[in-house]
Amino acid sequence: MTTAEELPINVNGDVVLVRQRVRTVAVNVGLSLVDQTKVVTAASELARNALVYAGGGQVRVEVVHNGVRQGLRMTFSDNGPGIPDIEQALTDGWTTGNGLGLGLSGSRRLVDEFALESTPGEGTLITVTKWAR
Template structure:
């Protein structure tokens, strides 16, 4: 059985420049801190968000990020989605392989981001774009609930 999430309204952020990447990182860290993520969890989530936002800009030609606070029972979490209308990912399995790169980097962006979060999914159609969604749950904060936004 799939767990039921109790989402609050999402915050959308444009990704069209390097300045937007910095703003996405800042907002993800702020949301994570507000709902009770520890410093290590915040760092993991911001790292994953930074990689995916940069991919949205570079490979997808820009797009948007959405940040949605969630709860599962009394456990707070965040859902982050990175959406573009770029060329899509032609071979997801290859793109998820450690060391694979199309941009000259280390090839750890997608696979590394997946390892840093609790849930990770890719919805892509070649020629139509990509949506990458991740979810991270705060640990060690019983009874904490996200604040209204």
């Protein structure tokens, strides 16, 4: 019973669409209001990262199960330049753009599970999950 959908992240307006879609799924999964807000904010950060640093990508939004718990999983993928030093990229304040450097490190704090795979020159894959309480 897994529902999944792919959303493109190619233009600025797509970030808003991703946020709205993630909000709807978060409500259906039964996340609390605060957790909805956290996961939508994480979606916004990661979608903008894909757009700004990789020139675009896509996100897969799905409902996952663990026993009787339900959760929301987002998988962001892009074919951008990749991240050479993942540990450094997850540090607060580290940025190559002109952001605050909170996108990755901050998003990690907003979700329950966070996995990052990246190959320089090939792209980045970020999987995050938020479980309903």
